[in-house]
Amino acid sequence: FDFCQAEGKKRPSENLGQVLFGERIEPSPYRFTFNKQETCKSVCTKTYDTTKPEDKEKLDFLKKSMLLNYQHHWIVDNMPVTWCYDVEDGHRFCNPGFPIGCYITEDGRPKDACVISSEFHEKDTFYIFNHVDIKIYYHVVENEALGARLVAAKLEPKSYKHTHPDNPDCSGVPMDISNKASGEVKIAYTYSVTFQEEPTIRWASRWDYILESMPHTHIQWFSIMNSLVIVLFLSGMVAMIMLRTLHKDIARYNQMDSTEDAQEEFGWKLVHGDIFRPPRKGMLLSVFLGSGTQILIMTFVTLFFACLGFLSPANRGALMTCAVVLWVLLGTPAGYVAARFYK
Known part of the structure; x- marks a missing residue:
């Protein structure tokens, strides 16, 4: 993507879990100092000349990413920067990412994030979020000499068509890119930063606001009880059928008088012929x-470590790293079980 790049900064190294998950962390050109407010600060300006094939290709790729609802994922102090917005049922949803932009279809229907503002109304037009209002929440530790800790980071993406990119004012109409645009297109990226003290949020619970806002993280007790009742009901039916069948066979065995009848196999006695027969592909089994x-x-041990708190989400890639290491170490028990069963 042709966004603003941080010059002279090296990429942080990733662990095994991050590499397997495809996480690639890039340094950011957005710079701010703790407890220092920034208003409409310019980052960079990108210029695209549609008459040049290279610039046109970059602009088309940017449009395609907005059409597919690609998103930014930012990290501040190892905390995901979240975009919080209101949903239909009155709750507030926080997403650990925000879209690059949005698109208004040819029939005037807004897609994805274009529904958040009535200013996005031009047909067959892309709107890019080239400005972000970042809000940092911090908690001052008991001993103020030790400083403060970041407990949350939120932002609100906005779109401004800066008439003076060198001296932006972050006001006016949104930055629109027509699907049939020609000539020169300039996109100025800006940001604002504010800091707010939040004494109620502790360092240990700073991830809670993200988890509480996601609807799929709440325990669905009704679904759990419904599934449990269905499983118990079906298990009871199968058990009753098996008991009735077994009871009939036992009663028939007790009624046999002669030895010849006892040697005749029927009912449940026929099962041993299938149970004690060796499989055709024992090695594969x-x-x-x-x-x-x-x-x-591996699954149970990983879940056990995660429940104890050793695999914190703050330690990125730790879950996958633990799973891979356990998978390798458990190769010996797996080989023993396979060899023992084959023998």
Whole structure:
């Protein structure tokens, strides 16, 4: 993407889990100092000349990303910068990312984030969010000499068509890019930063506001109880059928008098012929059993460490790293189970 780049900054190194998840952290050109307010500060200005093939390709790629609702994911002090907005049921939803822009269709229907403002109304037009209002929440520690800690970072994306990119004022009409635009297109990126003290949020609970705002993180007790009742009901039906069948077979066994009748196999006695028959592909079954044991133990141990708090979301990639390391270490038990079963 052709966004503003941080000059002279090296990319931070990623661990194994981040590499496997595809996380790539890039340094940001947005700079601010703690407790120092910034208003409409310019970052950079990108110019695209549609008569040049290279610039036209970059601009088309930017339009395609807005059409597909690509999003920025920013990190401040290892905390995700969230975009919070109101939803239909009156709740407030916080998304750990914000869109690059949005698109108004040819029939005037807003897509994705274009519904947040009535200023986005031009048909067949892209609107890019080239300005962000960042709000940093911090908590002063008990000993003020030790400083403060960041407990939340939120932003609100906005779109401004800066008439003077060198001296922006962050006002006016939004930055629109027509789908049939020609000539020169200039996009000036700006930002504002404010700081607010939040004494109620502690360092240990600074992730709670993200989890509480996501609807899928709440425990669906009704669905759990509904599934549990269905499982118990079906299990009871199967158990009753098996008990009735087994009871009939036992009663029939007790009624047999002669030895010849006792040697005749019927009912549940026929099962042993299938149970004690060796499988046709024992090696394949043994391998599957060993791999399943490996995955099962890895899953339970990873969940156990996560419940104890060792795999914190603040430590990015720790979950996948732990799972991969456990998978490698559990190769020996998996081989033992497979060999023992095959023997």
